[in-house]
Amino acid sequence: MRFHGKKRRKKVAKREDYISWDEYFMGVAMLSAKRSKDPNTQVGACIVSQDHKILSMGYNGFPIGCSDDDFSWDREGDDNKYYYSTHSELNAILNYRGGSLEGAVIYVTLFPCNECAKAIIQSGIKEIVYAEDKYHETMSVITSKLMLRSAGVLMRQYEPSGREVLITL
Numbered sequence: 001m002r003f004h005g006k007k008r009r010k011k012v013a014k015r016e017d018y019i020s021w022d023e024y025f026m027g028v029a030m031l032s033a034k035r036s037k038d039p040n041t042q043v044g045a046c047i048v049s050q051d052h053k054i055l056s057m058g059y060n061g062f063p064i065g066c067s068d069d070d071f072s073w074d075r076e077g078d079d080n081k082y083y084y085s086t087h088s089e090l091n092a093i094l095n096y097r098g099g100s101l102e103g104a105v106i107y108v109t110l111f112p113c114n115e116c117a118k119a120i121i122q123s124g125i126k127e128i129v130y131a132e133d134k135y136h137e138t139m140s141v142i143t144s145k146l147m148l149r150s151a152g153v154l155m156r157q158y159e160p161s162g163r164e165v166l167i168t169l
């Protein structure tokens, strides 16, 4: 092959074992979940543009000014975490500092609840890629899917590749 009139040396071949877009964005969502202080379920989300740019990230936690040490992480009783925690998907939407999320894709480690589904629909996100769906039998997830389907938001389950990535932090 010729390059600027000169005979070109054989090119060095590219790496072939690079991670896919799905692995990359679900990996970022999984890493975000590691920031959660919830002792029972840690959820992470990563919002991506149609041209594969990361727009925002989030994980489940208490609002700014509501200390993780003062507010309750209990699952039951009058004073429980469900009153206080913001879900990862909503945090990712609220963390976005750009303009519109129209047409974006959200990668999330757990299928969105009905409240997050409303926020996803209203923000213009058009596709959900989720890893787990452990609450699929709850009314929250059943109604979430009803709304998402009705609004034309695509939903697909992430297919784990089984690839292990070692990151020493």
Ligand SMILES: Nc1ccn([C@H]2C[C@H](O)[C@@H](COP(=O)(O)O)O2)c(=O)n1
Pocket (backbone or CB within 6 Å): 038, 040, 041, 042, 043, 059, 060, 061, 075, 081, 085, 086, 087, 088, 089, 110, 111, 112, 113, 116
């Ligand atoms: N799609 C979801 C579902 C749940 N979360 C958060 C809300 C809680 O902090 C936790 C669930 O706790 P559990 O009932 O399993 O003890 O996960 C979320 O961020 N996104």
Ligand SMILES: [Zn+2]
Pocket (backbone or CB within 6 Å): 087, 088, 089, 112, 113, 114, 115, 116, 117
């Ligand atoms: Zn939610």
